[in-house]
Amino acid sequence: MSEEMKWVVSADDKDVIAAFKRMQKETDKAKQALKDAGEAGAKAGKQSSDAFGGTIKNLREMVSLATVTTTAIAGSVAIYRNWEQEVNRVREAHKGLQSDIIKTISANNDLRNASQIETAIKNLKGLTPGDATRGFGAATAGSPSMNWQKRLDIVRESAPLAAMGHDIAGQANMAAKLAELDPMMSANDSADLALFVRQRLGEDASKAGGGEWLAAVGRAKQVGMSTDEAVGIGVAGVEANLPAGVIGNLMGKLIESDPNKGKPIRSAEDRAKANWYKLPTWQEKLRAVQNDAKLAGTILGTGGAMDLSAMGDGSTQAAAARAAREQNLVQQNAADFNNWQGGKLAQQQYFNQVKVSQTDTKIGDAMAPADTLRQTYAADAYERNSGTIGQANYRWQMGTNLYARQMWAAATGGDQVQAVRAGIQNEIDFNRGGANKNLLNKDDGKRYDDFIKSLDKNTKAVEEQNRIMGGNGGKPPAKKIVNADRHID
Numbered sequence: 001m002s003e004e005m006k007w008v009v010s011a012d013d014k015d016v017i018a019a020f021k022r023m024q025k026e027t028d029k030a031k032q033a034l035k036d037a038g039e040a041g042a043k044a045g046k047q048s049s050d051a052f053g054g055t056i057k058n059l060r061e062m063v064s065l066a067t068v069t070t071t072a073i074a075g076s077v078a079i080y081r082n083w084e085q086e087v088n089r090v091r092e093a094h095k096g097l098q099s100d101i102i103k104t105i106s107a108n109n110d111l112r113n114a115s116q117i118e119t120a121i122k123n124l125k126g127l128t129p130g131d132a133t134r135g136f137g138a139a140t141a142g143s144p145s146m147n148w149q150k151r152l153d154i155v156r157e158s159a160p161l162a163a164m165g166h167d168i169a170g171q172a173n174m175a176a177k178l179a180e181l182d183p184m185m186s187a188n189d190s191a192d193l194a195l196f197v198r199q200r201l202g203e204d205a206s207k208a209g210g211g212e213w214l215a216a217v218g219r220a221k222q223v224g225m226s227t228d229e230a231v232g233i234g235v236a237g238v239e240a241n242l243p244a245g246v247i248g249n250l251m252g253k254l255i256e257s258d259p260n261k262g263k264p265i266r267s268a269e270d271r272a273k274a275n276w277y278k279l280p281t282w283q284e285k286l287r288a289v290q291n292d293a294k295l296a297g298t299i300l301g302t303g304g305a306m307d308l309s310a311m312g313d314g315s316t317q318a319a320a321a322r323a324a325r326e327q328n329l330v331q332q333n334a335a336d337f338n339n340w341q342g343g344k345l346a347q348q349q350y351f352n353q354v355k356v357s358q359t360d361t362k363i364g365d366a367m368a369p370a371d372t373l374r375q376t377y378a379a380d381a382y383e384r385n386s387g388t389i390g391q392a393n394y395r396w397q398m399g400t401n402l403y404a405r406q407m408w409a410a411a412t413g414g415d416q417v418q419a420v421r422a423g424i425q426n427e428i429d430f431n432r433g434g435a436n437k438n439l440l441n442k443d444d445g446k447r448y449d450d451f452i453k454s455l456d457k458n459t460k461a462v463e464e465q466n467r468i469m470g471g472n473g474g475k476p477p478a479k480k481i482v483n484a485d486r487h488i489d
Helices: 013-040 042-071 077-106 111-122 129-142 148-164 168-181 187-208 211-223 227-239 244-255 268-278 282-291 293-311 315-326 329-339 341-385 389-412 416-430 442-469
Strands: none
Touching: 077 111, 077 129, 077 341, 077 389, 111 129, 111 148, 111 341, 129 148, 129 168, 129 341, 148 168, 148 187, 148 329, 148 341, 168 187, 168 211, 168 227, 187 211, 187 227, 187 315, 187 329, 211 227, 211 244, 227 244, 227 293, 227 315, 244 282, 244 293, 268 282, 268 293, 282 293, 329 341, 341 389, 341 416, 341 442, 389 416, 416 442
16 A cells, blocks of 8 residues: 555546546545554554555545546646635635624624625625625624614615725715714715715815714704704814814804893893894804804804804805715716726726625635534544644544545535535544544544534525525515525634
């Protein structure tokens, strides 16, 4: 068993299948030699390890040759290595995305709807899953109590901005915050209004994302202003370089009750104040202090009067905010961008990223269960045999064996999980105690089967939930939703 096993594989499928069968037979023989040699002593153990290592090497080559058969390029190790690197790239990208999705969903009270949210994020039209995840997380941070479907709708409405280089997370966060101020406002209007604020204020837009500014706009809403008017007055304040707290204080004056009500009127100033507080609407109060500098000083103080003069009434900004919603500002920007040659190219380039990343996600979802099963085996082997170099080498060999089986299944359209499970079962079947008493045994078989059943059960439950919910706010899907939840890594 010490000589290296070799096969010559052509581009003929029959040759590949025959060679793979021979490879399986030789693998079983090598594993038997490993068991027997392990009981015989260290020297024989090393010989069997070398033989098994040769088997694994050829198994990996076998997978590579089978994979490139469809392109009629047989025996190209370089091609295999490139393919393996691409597989690993997809795997690592998927793990990173999955980690971000888990953190995003777990950060809020969304776990009950995790499956639908995940499916929707991964299939959101016009956004890479990474941008969609960051956008959803930012919308959640902007309005944690908002219904998850509306948060997702806000991200969806903001999607056309991604190709323009916009920060989708910043856009979604602003839109969610504005939507929280006006729960009746649609996701479309929220996205348009958020874009208006960000474009109007430019570098100062960050000031509009803070809690004090939003509180000031909220105070304006309490006064009785419409959302457009409240946002307009808030934008006017930032443009006048006023601190957010000052804007809020000015708005508070409009709804403040007369602090001297019931007290004797002793001066013309007292009478002016009393008459101002009696005005029935905020519009009349605001107009009065804007048209009368002396009254403004009396009501707001000298500093407040100067602030109001700098800010103005916000009517111009309010009209622009209303126009942004009525004209669908996000879609209008997208249309203008697409009419520009440079924009059209950038848009197509981003859409290409979307296609690749969404495809990567689906491939990664398919790999994840088998990857997790392999890693579970490796963790078990490490736990049982940690601390010995020989067993570390064995774990590496078996990990490579299981990896190759998974890749073979992926390349031939087989079930990756069952392929890995079959490899583990071979180890269980060959374990006869003695030097291998710490390796897996038949009692472990049920545990792995239960693990796989839990994966399958979870998958079926998600598929049924997706069928009912459609991952689209409860609406039936226009077409079958690709399962994107069969994973544990």
